[in-house]
Amino acid sequence: METHTTLPSALLERAxxxxxxxxQLSAALENDFDAKKAKRAGELSRVASAVKELExxxxxxxxxxxxxxxxxxxxxxxxxxxxxxxxxxxAESSHNLSVALxxxxxxxxxxxxxxxxxxxxxxxxxxxxxxxxxxYKAYCSNKGYRTRxxxxxxxxxxxxTGSEGEIPLQEAVLEVxxxxxxxxxRGEAGMHRVQRVPAxxxxxxxxxxxxxxxxxxxxxxxxxxxxxxxWDKPESDFxxxxxxxRSETMRAGGAGGQHVNKTESAIRLTHIxxxxxVSMQDSRSQQRNREDAWRLLRSRLAQQRREAREEQARQLxxxxxxxxxxxxxxxxxxxxxxxxxxxxxxSGLNTHNLPDVLRGGETLEKVMDSVQNWLVNKDIEALxxxxxxxxxxxxxxxxx
Numbered sequence: 001m002e003t004h005t006t007l008p009s010a011l012l013e014r015a016x017x018x019x020x021x022x023x024q025l026s027a028a029l030e031n032d033f034d035a036k037k038a039k040r041a042g043e044l045s046r047v048a049s050a051v052k053e054l055e056x057x058x059x060x061x062x063x064x065x066x067x068x069x070x071x072x073x074x075x076x077x078x079x080x081x082x083x084x085x086x087x088x089x090x091a092e093s094s095h096n097l098s099v100a101l102x103x104x105x106x107x108x109x110x111x112x113x114x115x116x117x118x119x120x121x122x123x124x125x126x127x128x129x130x131x132x133x134x135x136y137k138a139y140c141s142n143k144g145y146r147t148r149x150x151x152x153x154x155x156x157x158x159x160x161t162g163s164e165g166e167i168p169l170q171e172a173v174l175e176v177x178x179x180x181x182x183x184x185x186r187g188e189a190g191m192h193r194v195q196r197v198p199a200x201x202x203x204x205x206x207x208x209x210x211x212x213x214x215x216x217x218x219x220x221x222x223x224x225x226x227x228x229x230x231w232d233k234p235e236s237d238f239x240x241x242x243x244x245x246r247s248e249t250m251r252a253g254g255a256g257g258q259h260v261n262k263t264e265s266a267i268r269l270t271h272i273x274x275x276x277x278v279s280m281q282d283s284r285s286q287q288r289n290r291e292d293a294w295r296l297l298r299s300r301l302a303q304q305r306r307e308a309r310e311e312q313a314r315q316l317x318x319x320x321x322x323x324x325x326x327x328x329x330x331x332x333x334x335x336x337x338x339x340x341x342x343x344x345x346x347s348g349l350n351t352h353n354l355p356d357v358l359r360g361g362e363t364l365e366k367v368m369d370s371v372q373n374w375l376v377n378k379d380i381e382a383l384x385x386x387x388x389x390x391x392x393x394x395x396x397x398x399x400x
Contacts, residue, residue, distance in 0.1 A: 007094055011387045015051050015097055022048035050097035057090040098380040106237075106306065107217035108183035113150065113299055114174045119191060119210035126155055126168035128194040128335075129211045131358055133172045136188075139360030146177040150292055151282050160200070164358075173296065175218055182217050187346075187371035189215040189332075196337035206338060210331065216299035237302035245297070246270040247290075252281035267293045276300055333367070342367060347374040 007015075022044035025037050064086055067079035116133050118125035133152070140147045150173040160168075176185065192211045197204055217238075252266040266281035267289040278300065280293040334343045335354060342357045343350050347370035356363040 007098065008384055008387050011098075011101065011384060014387075015047055015101055018044050018101075019048040019051040046100040047097070050093070050100040054090075054093040054097050057086065057093040060086050061090055095380070098383065099376055102376070102379045102383050105183060105186065107302070108186075109180050110182045111175065111177045111179065111218040112182040112185050113214075113216040113218045113296065114176065114185060114188070115214040115216060115296075116169070116172045116174075117212045117214075118169065119212050122209070123160075123168055124194070124196075124198050124207050125209035125211060126170065127164075127166040127198075128192075128209055129169040129172065130166035131164060131194075132192060132211050132213065133169060133174065134166075135358050135360050135364065136174055136185075137360070139364055140174075140176055142360050143365075145181065148175045148177060149173075149282075150175050150296070151280065153282070177218075182215065184368075184372075185215050187368065187375050188213050191331045193331050193334045194337070195334060214300075214303075216296075216303050218295065218299055237305045238298045240271065240298060240301060244272050246272060249286065265289055269293045269297050271297060271301060274301065274304065276304070344371055347371050 022041055025041040025044070028034075029037055029041060064079045064083055067075050068083075070076055070079070114136050116129050116136075118129040137147060137149075152172045153170045155168045155170040190213065192213055193208060194211070195206050195208050198207050201207065246269070248268045248270075249264045250266045250268065251264050265284055265286040266279065267286065268277065268279045270277045276297065278293045278297045280289040280296070283289050283292070332345055334341075334345070335357070336343070337354060340352050340354045341350060342352075342354055342363070344367055347367075349367060349370040351357070351363050351367055353361075353363045357367065358364075
């Protein structure tokens, strides 16, 4: 795992101030409990612990450096033996402090929606979209996460199935209802590429297709006290002015018997300012379709607003960091069937046992964990870049 052995002085100074604030709050709470102070102390506890860990590692290094200058040859040898481990501890402590200082993603503690759509590649892309849907569904089942299928719409076809028995999927939305699901799955957003020989391929050629996966925050149906996610407040990312939404009803299409041809249960919502459109027809109840459509629309717009804010902040950073942004167009992962290989292009991890990946097993978890580590390191780089960008104007003033 990549670690940062040194931190910018401004970042370290901020960490020390937060640690002092934590100690002052803790002392005050011993005499008089206050819920607001207790919450703040809890928020700062990770930073305070990380600062103490770093200071301890620094003190150990200073002590060893002193021993290296000792007149006692045996002491110098012992110090040299411990030096590598102490430097490694210092690097790890710096990394842990960086992680503690990195602001948590505002949607990290929320449930999420995994939205899956086929990209380029025709029918093969639709078959693999179904593979990914089943992969995430199986992964959640293996981990014991509660899920709900919000949408699962097959495309019109001649009844053919993919090489692994998949159906051609037009669009699917899987809700992972566990708190913190967004934080766990946010690294899955992007284009997933598949390379395999289709069932209909007679000459054995490998075809390349792609599937888009979007990870959206899911607003709980029973509401939440979190002001960040309160859809009734105009300052919330989830807020939508109902006057800006056009609602249409229509007859549901596709398989489903006589009911879908006679009842206008399908709903389409269009957010006029952005042109964002959501259609929902999975339920026979128009009301249920309307509720699901509104939830999905709120989630899509919240994600768009969050991405817009992140882009504004990113403009203050270096171009290298800007190019590392996860967008929906990135090819983030490749599933290569002939080589039994899954490659994540961000973390650089190559794993074999592709069948275990596709059934949501431990190999998929290993890939997802590598992406989480990659995301943490990118968050740290962004934090350091922000600190350096903020410190730059003051340095210029001093230089005048």
